[in-house]
Amino acid sequence: MNKYRIGLIGLGGMAREHIRWMNETGRLEIVAVSDVNADSMKLLGDRLGIAEDKRYAGFERLIRDSDVEAVVSVTPNNVHADIIRVCLQEHKPFLTEKPFTRTFDEAVKLLELYERRPVPAMIGFSYRYTPAFRYARELVREGKIGTVRSFSIQYLQGWGAAIYDAPYTWRYNKDITGTGTLGDLGSHMIDMARFLFGEFEELSAQLHTFIPERKDAASGNMTRIEVDDFASFQARMTDNAAGVFQTTRNAVGSGNQHEVSVYGDSGTIYASTLDPDRLIWVREEQPGQLAKTTLEVPGRCKVKQYDDFVALLEGSVPDGFPGFMDGYRNQEVLDAVVRSSEGKRTIEL
Structure with missing residues (x-):
């Protein structure tokens, strides 16, 4: 079975859990990372064997990287909307942590983009x-x-x-x-x-x-x-x-x-x-x-969350999918x- 190439944005403590969950599927390979903290990027980049030119200080470049097939975002709330917006613009499938955005006004603007060109997306409501x-x-x-x-x-x-x-x-x-x-x-x-x-x-x-x-x-x-x-x-x-x-x-x-x-x-x-x-x-x-x-x-x-994410990338939407x-x-x-x-x-x- 093929593996999907993932770009991971946000390398804080919760990212380590997401990395473990991705590894458990055997279907997801992290090929690029992004974080504003250079120390975190070096630490996890070295651990994951990420090439130097695939370590991005700005998340926009990671999303636009043609080697990245899908994005996983594990960041504080204030950048959720911007990351989702660029994923929608680039038509790049994504999984993002909750809450969806910081404000409802941000959510409304994203909906306008999404309705014009839907993108496969998963929101991290993990308790489902x-x-x-x-x-x-x-x-x-x-x-x-x-x-x-x-x-x-x-x-x-x-x-x-x-x-x-x-x-x-x-x-x-x-x-x-x-x-x-x-x-x-x-x-x-x-x-x-x-x-x-x-x-x-x-x-x-x-x-x-x-x-x-x-x-x-x-x-x-x-x-x-x-x-x-x-x-x-x-x-x-x-x-x-x-x-x-x-x-x-x-x-x-x-x-x-x-x-x-x-x-x-x-x-x-x-x-x-x-x-x-x-x-x-x-x-x-x-x-x-x-x-x-x-x-x-x-x-x-x-059912595991990341198994459903893989199913999404393969074109299906499982029951109860967030x-x-x-x-x-x-x-x-x-x-x-x-x-x-x-x-x-x-x-x-």
């Missing part, structure tokens, strides 16, 4: 590939818990809590991120709701910044935080299912706790990243008698959350 979530989607679609009436989704991390005195980083810089916890973790919650239940119809939100300043490790100065570190919202989906969402980095004791509870007329499903190969199914086994069963996720639900429009719709909902919180009102989508 958590086996328990995929199995939950299957059970919901099969009607195992009847009509879904409500659900709750939360994504909790604890590393930003006050007791840890986490320093100021780019994730707290509004010019780079657009939003804080909302865009970082909340975008995954929004995508999970769309993956499981369809589109958002309306929502009402609150954003908060509980820790108003943090120490900049480089300067030693305290820096004001202009993005949220807690987000919560309620939403109504297309099928009238009501959803409750919360996310924060201040949840002491939570490492990477992304979980979904789905409540239907005849049962409940609970799935979590804390136990990705199992889920809990509650149902009435006999009249008046509830049964709570832990189900092992079947092998068909253990494509360009999923990124766009996600950004539309993120924007509605911000507008709802600022205006203290319900937003219709």
Whole structure:
């Protein structure tokens, strides 16, 4: 089987995970890299055996390199839109990290380009590939818990809590991120709701910044935080299912706790990243008698993100694939959350 030649943009910590995932497919070969940090470029360029003339300080040259068949972008939010724009202009397939863009205005401009000339694209909503979530989607679609009436989704991390005195980083810089916890973790919650239940119809939100300043490790100065570190919202989906969402980095004791509870007329499903190969199914086994069963996720639900990316490059779009429009719709909902919180009102989508 042939290998696809990949240009990798962004060589920070998360890039190493993407490199490992690409290697696992046996179908993707990194032939060019780009990063603004020369030390990172040398370190990973040497490790990957990338030729010197394929190490680009500017991502535009990498995308335009005729040896690069597809692009993988693992960068901070402020360059997502520019990278996607050049990929669209060059008609180069790509996989980009979430959130789709920093602002909805950026997303609208990209949609105009995409509609004129669509390009195969994957957005990095990686939790679609958590086996328990995929199995939950299957059970919901099969009607195992009847009509879904409500659900709750939360994504909790604890590393930003006050007791840890986490320093100021780019994730707290509004010019780079657009939003804080909302865009970082909340975008995954929004995508999970769309993956499981369809589109958002309306929502009402609150954003908060509980820790108003943090120490900049480089300067030693305290820096004001202009993005949220807690987000919560309620939403109504297309099928009238009501959803409750919360996310924060201040949840002491939570490492990477992304979980979904789905409540239907005849049962409940609970799935979590804390136990990705199992889920809990509650149902009435006999009249008046509830049964709570832990189900092992079947092998068909253990799909890898980069296997789907390879499938995209080969011309197919697998079920549940997070494509360009999923990124766009996600950004539309993120924007509605911000507008709802600022205006203290319900937003219709």
